């Protein structure tokens with residue numbers, strides 16, 4: 157439990173990027189053994205504040221105290237020396253190097269050589285203490301996301317961190333992995349480590365943290381002293397400044413089948429293959445695909461969006477048989493798609509936002525004529541969408557990569573919904589989004605449902621799926637092991653099916 | 662054809678391969694260190710020429726061969742530092758800066774050479790290194806005289822390969838080099854200075870390119886001519902890809918190239934048919950292009966190659 161003497165104290169931290177005030181006069185402290193939650197909307201400045209603490213960004217004003225003594229942290233090396241470790245939102249690992257090499261980077265060797273034996277011994281010791289085991293000689297690219305995160309935590313402990321910062325660690329984890337992470341974090345806190353935990357999932361924050369600081373527009377908007385006994389909606393109000401009402405999913409009146417898959421199988425090209433997958437989504441229905449990631453969800457999304465050709469089975473969109481499986485064909489039949497990775501397959505991060513927003517339909521008459529683009533039309537379209545979806549950015553010509561996660565997701569959604577798709581397939585629609593942005597996205601899905609669109613939502617967050625979907629199919633090792641009506645499904649039941657147990661649907 | 666085959670196993674032919682491979686090995690290792698840290702150094706061609714010039718000049722003025730080698734190494738390291746200053750510290754385009762370094766170094770080499778030696782009808786030359794037979798080993802038939810009766814710079818190249826592998830794979834510094842070339846952000850957050858590590862790797866690379874230049878003007882030709890390097894730097898860049906950024910493979914690639922080049926020279930000399938000699942000259946380069954095309958399909962460059970590191974950018 158927290159002791160009064162702070163391990164780390166930040167006072168009056170201010171940091172601007174050009175005109176954007178990312179942090180303004182932020183005060184924050186962590187005691188040994190304390191798990192502090194850091195909350196805030198997308199773009200509230202959480203990551204920036206932690207990057208200042210970790211020495212990656214230089215603050216414009218303010219000071220940092222370690223055990224009561226002021227320190228200057230100009231680099232990550234300084235932060236590590238002060239006992240501060242950080243697990244970043246996007247991991248800082250070199251995929252082609254081994255686990256041990258990633259661990260030993262920057263560690264002085266023994267008589268000029270890399271100290272392999274010493275590294276292995278420490279790795280084992282840390283693994284035993286907190287249940288964080290890793291195979292030292294695997295390349296990082298062979299690790300699951302959860303294991304990579306484990307490596308990042310071990311890396312920080314390896315360097316003697318007494319304060320561990322975790323930036324949205326659970327956004328990338330499956331529910332079962334979250335439990336493992338939490339028990340490791342609790343074990344570290346019990347040994348006197350301070351922990352700063354960032355998450356958009358308020359129930360996690362309530363379960364794990366001892367105290368919370370809420371940021372809004374770069375300032376401290378409030379503090380929560382007893383998260384466990386504070387309701388999620390109270391926290392949400394602190395974050396957004398207003399109430400967040402969960403959208404109500406009315407009864408559905410499903411129409412004709414919009415998307416059907418019958419006996420679809422794929423070859424084992426990359427990742428898990430599909431094995432004899434059949435499903436159907438009707439107009440005005442939302443179908444959830446639950447499952448631990450890596451069980452064929454990617455292949456399923458790729459087949460439906462025409463990126464991957466199955467070697468057996470048949471697919472129809474709005475009653476028409478898909479014959480060639482090309483993105484162009486399925487689009488023409490009325491499919492809209494929001495891919496899992498917004499940055500790499502969603503938008504072109506180095507191009508203006510406007511260009512990315514018309515990309516799938518760049519060849520249509522609306523945006524090009526006689527082989528030439530119509531920049532005015534493209535711009536006008538983007539401007540209209542930016543307004544309609546409240547996408548926060550300087551303008552349609554902004555580089556897409558400069559947008560925050562929530563705004564990128566809104567842009568992708570705007571792009572697909574503008575063309576009134578008959579079928580929409582989305583993967584992890586609200587990963588990394590704050591509750592306000594997630595609500596907005598959910599509402600849009602329900603709108604589309606009311607207008608007769610068939611929607612497939614692939615996700616790992618069971619609570620979200622239960623709230624949003626009419627039916628939930630569970631995938632395991634490339635098959636659909638069962639489909640449940642969400643009205644009578646429970647998280648426990650779905651969780652069990654995700655581990656391969658046969659369902660009853 | 663028999664004539665050709667017979668010549669392959671001659672002492673002279675083997676020795677020629679080794680001699681052609683030596684500057685390529687130095688240059689390739691140099692480029693490899695630089696690229697492993699994420700910095701393409703297109704300045705290599707010019708750095709080799711300038712180092713060849715300073716090495717030659719230092720020797721011909723002082724009479725000391727080793728002083729010449731030292732001058733070449735220092736020149737290479739300095740030009741490496743210049744390239745690093747622009748590409749690492751200032752984060753400018755590696756292509757543009759590299760070509761700039763080559764043009765500048767070549768120009769400077771010509772200019773200084775003219776300034777010091779003027780225009781002479783017979784180009785000045787120096788007394789080169791003597792070969793240094795290694796006792797016992799040099800008595801092995803065929804292999805001995807070809808491989809173990811060589812110049813000290815050749816032995817240095819032979820030692821440089823395992824040494825480079827040791828440094829790159831077994832030392833903390835080598836790990837830092839590989840890490841800043843793969844994911845500089847990871848290195849930075851582990852407390853490693855990306856800028857310093859890249860500077861060091863590019864400077865070390867430049868020094869090795871300097872050795873390559875020194876070998877050309879002080880061992881291979883005993884003189885400095887304007888066409889001295891004639892594309893060997895560019896070849897080294899290709900060999901790094903061919904060698905998949907690994908010291909052993911890169912050295913192997915240099916040997917292979919040297920083999921084709923030596924073969925080509927023999928074929929020219931043996932006057933095979935009425936084929937114009939330019940056709941033979943093309944051979945090693947055609948070989949490089951084909952080999953590159955085949956090998957580079959599954960070669961994976963360091964992920965952060967060409968990408969400048971700026972901490973506060975995302």
Ligand SMILES: Nc1ncnc2c1ncn2[C@@H]1O[C@H](COP(=O)(O)OP(=O)(O)OP(=O)(O)O)[C@@H](O)[C@H]1O
Pocket residue numbers: 173176177178196197198199200201202203204205558559560561562588590973974975
């Ligand atoms: N390197 C940068 N350059 C320019 N602007 C930046 C940079 N980093 C952050 N910002 C801006 O600063 C603000 C705060 O961003 P930050 O990433 O800290 O938010 P966050 O609270 O971590 O959000 P999220 O929940 O989406 O991760 C945003 O407006 C963002 O656009």
Ligand SMILES: [Mg+2]
Pocket residue numbers: 202203204245323
């Ligand atoms: Mg963040």
